[in-house]
Amino acid sequence: MVTVLARKKKEKMTASSKKVSTTNKHSKKTYLYWYESMLLMRKFEEKSGQLYIQQKIRGFCHLYIGQEAVAAGASTATRPEDAFITAYRDHALALVKGIPADSIMAELFGKKTGCSKGKGGSMHLFSKEHNFYGGHGIVGGQIPLGAGIAFAENYRESGNVCLTFFGDGAVRQGAMHETFNMAMLWKLPVVFICENNYYAMGTSVERTTNVKEIYKIGEGYDMPSKPVDGMCCEEVHKAVAEAVEFARKGNGPTFLEMRTYRYRGHSMSDPAKYRTKKELEDQKTHDPIDVLLNTIKKNKLATSKEIQKINTKVDSIVDKSIKFAEDSPYPDPEDLYEDIYAQKDYPFIMD
Numbered sequence: 065m066v067t068v069l070a071r072k073k074k075e076k077m078t079a080s081s082k083k084v085s086t087t088n089k090h091s092k093k094t095y096l097y098w099y100e101s102m103l104l105m106r107k108f109e110e111k112s113g114q115l116y117i118q119q120k121i122r123g124f125c126h127l128y129i130g131q132e133a134v135a136a137g138a139s140t141a142t143r144p145e146d147a148f149i150t151a152y153r154d155h156a157l158a159l160v161k162g163i164p165a166d167s168i169m170a171e172l173f174g175k176k177t178g179c180s181k182g183k184g185g186s187m188h189l190f191s192k193e194h195n196f197y198g199g200h201g202i203v204g205g206q207i208p209l210g211a212g213i214a215f216a217e218n219y220r221e222s223g224n225v226c227l228t229f230f231g232d233g234a235v236r237q238g239a240m241h242e243t244f245n246m247a248m249l250w251k252l253p254v255v256f257i258c259e260n261n262y263y264a265m266g267t268s269v270e271r272t273t274n275v276k277e278i279y280k281i282g283e284g285y286d287m288p289s290k291p292v293d294g295m296c297c298e299e300v301h302k303a304v305a306e307a308v309e310f311a312r313k314g315n316g317p318t319f320l321e322m323r324t325y326r327y328r329g330h331s332m333s334d335p336a337k338y339r340t341k342k343e344l345e346d347q348k349t350h351d352p353i354d355v356l357l358n359t360i361k362k363n364k365l366a367t368s369k370e371i372q373k374i375n376t377k378v379d380s381i382v383d384k385s386i387k388f389a390e391d392s393p394y395p396d397p398e399d400l401y402e403d404i405y406a407q408k409d410y411p412f413i414m415d
Contacts (some may be wrong), residue, residue, distance in 0.1 A: 074209075086167065089298055090301070092365045092366070094140055095363075095365050096360070096366060096368075096370070096374065097136075098133075098136045098137070098140070098297045098356055099353070099356055099360060099371075099374060100377070100378060101132075101135070101139065101159070102133065102136050102297075102352065102353050103324035103350065103353060103374065103378045104131060104165070104382070105128060105132045105135060105136075105155070105156040105160075106130065106132060106353060107378050108155060108156075108159065108165060108168075108169075108382055108384045109127045109128055109129050109155060110129070111382050111386065112125060112127065112169075112172060112186075113125070113127055113328070113332060115172070115386070117314065117332075117333045120173060120390075121172045121173060121186065121412065122174065122185075122365045123185045123186060123188055123199075124152065124185075124186060124332075124333075125186045125331060125332045126152050126153040126154075126186065126187070126330065126331045126332075127155075127314070127326070127328045127331075127332070128153055128156035128157075128326070129155075129326060129328050129392075130261070130324065130325050130326045130327040130328070130351070130352070131156070131259055131261060131294065131324045131326055132352055132353060133255070133294060133295050133296055133300055133324070133326055133351075133352035133356070134157045134229075134259055134294045134296045134300055134322045135157050135159075135160045136160060136297050136300070137297040137298070137299070137300025137301040138160070138300060138301075140297075140301050141300070141302075141303075141304035141305035141308060142225065142227060143224075144161075144194075144195065145195060145222070145224045146195065146224050146225045146226065146308070147195045147196075147197055147210075147213050147214075147217070147225075147226040147227070147271060147274060148161050148195065148196050148197070148226075148227050148229070149197040149198055149200070149206045149209055149210045149213060149226065149227070149228050150199065150200070150206060150229035151199075151200055151201075151204075151229065151230055151231055151234065152186070152187035152188075152199065152200065152201050153231070153259075154187065154199040154371055155168060155186070155189070156160045157196070157229065158179070158189045158191070158194075158196055158199070158309050161191070161194045161195065161196040162194045163179050163189065163191045163194050163196060164385075164400055165382065165384075165385040166384065166388040167179040167191075167310035168189060168384045169386060169388065170182070170388060170389040171184060171189055172185065173389040173390070173392070174394065175389055175392035175393065175394060175395075176392060176393050176394060176395045176396075176399070177388070177389075177392040177393075178389075178392075180199075181395060181402075181403065182394065182395045182399075183395065184199060186278055187199055187200070187201045188201065197210075203231075203233055203234050203237060204234035204237030204239045205239065206229075206230065206245045207228055207230055207234065207237070207239055207240045207256070208239050208242065208243045208304060209228075210226050210227075210228025210254055210256070210400045211226075211228070211246060211247045212227075212242045212255055213226040213254075214226040214247070214254035214311075214317075215252055216296050217251065217253055218250075218251075218252055223312055223314060224253070225253045225311045226253065226254045227257060227304070228254055228256050228257065230256075230257070230258060230259070231258070231259055231260075231261065231264065232258060232259070232264050232278060233264025233272075234259065235258060235265050235273075235281060236259070236264075242318070244256070244281075244282065244287060244317075245285060247287075247316065247317045248316060248317065250284060250316075251314060251316035251317075252311075252316060252317055253311040253314075253317075254311065254317045255304065255307040255308060255311060255315075255317065255318050255320065256282070256287075256318070256319045256320070257304075258279075258314075258319070258320070258321045258322065259294065259324055260278055260322060260323050260324065261324050262322050262325065263330065263338070263339070265330045265334070266334060266336070266338045267338070277321075278291075278321045279291045279320070282318075282319030287316075287317055287318065287319050288307075288319070289318065289319040289320070289321070290303065290321070290323045291320075292321065292322050292323065293322050293323060294323050294324030295323075295324055295325065295350055295355065296352065296355065297352070297356055300322065303320050306318075307320060325347045325350075326346060327344065327347070
């Protein structure tokens with residue numbers, strides 16, 4: 065179980081989100097974009113969970129419910145040309161990168177019309193067109209790949225940045241530490257983002273590391289690092305915007321610890337019995353969507369009619385995506401041999 069001290073830290077962090085979110089720092093367009101995008105993430109994930117129980121979605125399925133402010137805030141702080149790469153909790157980040165809900169839902173169904181042609185499923189969403197590079201099932205495996213994408217952008221002098229997302233469990237992987245060292249050495253345009261939801265699968269951060277303030281790990285590499293209220297779009301946007309600008313100027317990477325919280329289990333097969341009901345209910349009082357909606361209402365950024373219009377639009381998008389997925393065909397058997405490559409004269413294989 066999470067210690068009382070850890071819970072107090074989380075309550076202090078999330079309580080601040082309500083305070084920060086009562087000031088109008090951005091345009092009406094930005095606030096409504098955040099609301100619509102987070103609501104779409106939430107509704108999409110809730111439906112995915114229901115469809116998984118109905119066995120229309122198979123395999124592993126990790127939901128993003130509760131963490132939406134991280135994806136929404138990061139999306140407005142970057143430009144479409146910037147790359148995103150993440151772990152297997154990837155549906156929401158794929159949505160904010162512009163991959164259509166139809167294409168994502170079809171992929172969850174294993175259909176040919178999915179963004180990975182039905183071959184990747186929930187954990188392996190991908191779209192080169194939208195600069196979204198996965199969806200990776202190996203814990204921490206995407207971290208060096210994110211640095212590699214940043215290396216390529218730096219080599220091409222594109223001015224683009226790669227946002228590399230991972231969970232708190234991945235900070236214990238050696239690949240992250242090797243990558244931090246190389247990224248700093250080469251001043252790569254990468255922003256490392258730890259989505260710290262306080263549980264690596266079913267084990268709390270309190271029980272897995274002596275360094276409980278995760279952002280401090282980056283300081284060991286002289287990397288600019290700091291904690292961020294990951295339940296607040298404004299704070300996420302601000303931190304990511306600063307880090308992206310820092311990277312574009314050739315100054316190298318930044319490490320951001322987004323302190324957030326997931327309301328569901330690690331995956332659909334996780335009953336989440338390692339935390340108390342009280343802890344979960346306490347965290348739900350700081351729901352990022354509710355906090356943002358309160359900000360919109362307090363600052364009179366939208367009428368009830370405008371909010372309802374967004375709600376109806378989101379419901380329609382999700383319903384349409386399910387129908388699209390159900391109506392789409394499964395891959396043909398011969399598709400197994402597509403999207404692979406072999407170099408006949410590869411010099412390092414002996415007959």
